[in-house]
Structures are given as structure tokens and as C-alpha cells.
Amino acid sequence: MKDDSVGLVIFDCDGVLVDSEPLAMQALLETLSEAGLTLAPDLGYERFLGRSLATITAVLSDEYGVDLTHEALDRMRHRLYELFRRDLKPIQGIHNVLDALPVPYCVASSSQPERIRLALELTDLGGRFGPHVFSASMVSRGKPAPDLFLHAAREMAVEAGRCLVVEDSPAGVEAAKRGGMRVCAFVGGSHAKRESHRRTLEALAPDHIIEDMRRLPQLVGGNRPN
Numbered sequence: 679m680k681d682d683s684v685g686l687v688i689f690d691c692d693g694v695l696v697d698s699e700p701l702a703m704q705a706l707l708e709t710l711s712e713a714g715l716t717l718a719p720d721l722g723y724e725r726f727l728g729r730s731l732a733t734i735t736a737v738l739s740d741e742y743g744v745d746l747t748h749e750a751l752d753r754m755r756h757r758l759y760e761l762f763r764r765d766l767k768p769i770q771g772i773h774n775v776l777d778a779l780p781v782p783y784c785v786a787s788s789s790q791p792e793r794i795r796l797a798l799e800l801t802d803l804g805g806r807f808g809p810h811v812f813s814a815s816m817v818s819r820g821k822p823a824p825d826l827f828l829h830a831a832r833e834m835a836v837e838a839g840r841c842l843v844v845e846d847s848p849a850g851v852e853a854a855k856r857g858g859m860r861v862c863a864f865v866g867g868s869h870a871k872r873e874s875h876r877r878t879l880e881a882l883a884p885d886h887i888i889e890d891m892r893r894l895p896q897l898v899g900g901n902r903p904n
């Protein structure tokens with residue numbers, strides 16, 4: 679009989695482990711304003727939430743005619759890291775959740791490795807994941823392509839069908855489903871309170887939607903819904 683129990687939990691980082699999305703959006707929108715493009719936060723979340731920097735810059739160039747220079751990207755990075763050091767907090771209850779998980783877990787994030795490491799270190803999560811931190815920079819295609827999650831599953835030696843992905847973004851939910859994985863949409867981050875965001879996630883039909891991360895351990899033992 680095929681084993682379809684959860685064998686690995688794959689966490690996105692921003693908005694799932696750490697409450698970073700408003701800080702990241704602030705840094706991005708301020709950088710775009712300096713480049714002459716003003717976007718409303720809701721549109722910023724709609725277009726860029728969960729996307730890799732390579733995807734974001736491509737969209738900005740192709741759709742808005744804005745090409746961010748290396749200097750602008752460096753300023754954005756420094757601005758974001760200053761915000762992280764001042765204001766970044768872990769998602770409520772995440773440390774206890776990790777303690778309660780009965781299976782291995784890892785991180786698979788669209789962010790650059792340096793940013794992931796800093797976010798985890800500032801929230802006392804770095805030691806929880808050790809070397810099991812995977813970035814979109816490790817694959818050719820970022821979310822919503824499934825490449826990153828499939829890479830993480832291979833590295834952790836768990837079949838895709840036994841992975842449960844925890845994601846806050848439409849791009850991430852789509853990537854998990856395209857990879858043949860179960861997916862739990864998390865809407866407990868401070869950026870995810872908008873009803874339109876939840877409706878967008880619901881339309882993608884994730885296996886679960888939770889507002890409280892502390893519900894996650896009870897989901898890990900379950901099988902795919904009928």
C-alpha cells in the first residue's frame with residue numbers, strides 16, 4: 679500500500695515563518711518611488727507577493743518600463759535589512775509549532791539566501807533549520823513554477839506526494855500544487871488580512887487554509903482530503 683502520510687513540511691519564509699511581508703513591500707515601494715513609479719500597496723502585493731527578485735525585476739521592466747539599477751537594488755536591500763533589524767518578528771507560535779512537528783521540515787523561499795539567513799537569525803529560528811534552507815537562486819525558475827519545492831523534496835529525500843507546503847502567496851500555492859504536493863495556505867501574517875487576498879488563495883483550492891499557525895501540527899498526520 680502506498681504511504682501517503684506527510685513525510686516533510688516545507689515552509690516558505692516570508693509571511694510564514696517571519697512576519698516580513700509589510701517590511702519587504704515598504705522597501706520595494708519606496709525604491710520604486712525613487713525610480714519614478716508609484717504603486718499602491720494592494721497592487722504591489724497582487725503583482726509581487728511570493729515572487730523572486732528576478733521575477734519582480736522582469737515584471738517591472740516588461741510591464742512598467744522600470745529597470746532597477748544595481749545601485750537601486752543595493753539601496754533596497756540595505757533599506758530592508760534595516761527594517762528587519764528594527765521591526766522583524768516571528769510568526770506567533772512558530773517556535774512551539776516546530777517543536778510539535780513529528781516529521782522533518784525545511785525552508786524553501788523565493789528570497790535570496792542572505793536575506794533568508796538574516797530573517798531566521800533575527801527571529802531565533804536559524805538553528806532550527808540548519809542546512810535545510812533552499813532559495814529560488816538554486817533553481818532556474820521561481821514560483822509559481824514548482825522547481826524550488828521539488829528541489830527541496832529531492833534534497834530532503836522525500837517524495838513530492840508526501841510533502842506538505844506551508845505558503846502565504848498565490849504563487850507559492852500554485853507552485854506546490856503544480857509539484858504534486860499538499861499545500862496549507864497560511865493567512866495569519868499581518869499582510870494577509872485583506873479579504874481579497876484570502877479569496878485569491880481560496881480560488882486556488884489549497885488543501886487547508888489556517889489563520890493560526892498553531893493548527894499546523896494537527897494537519898501533518900492527515901491524508902489528502904477526499
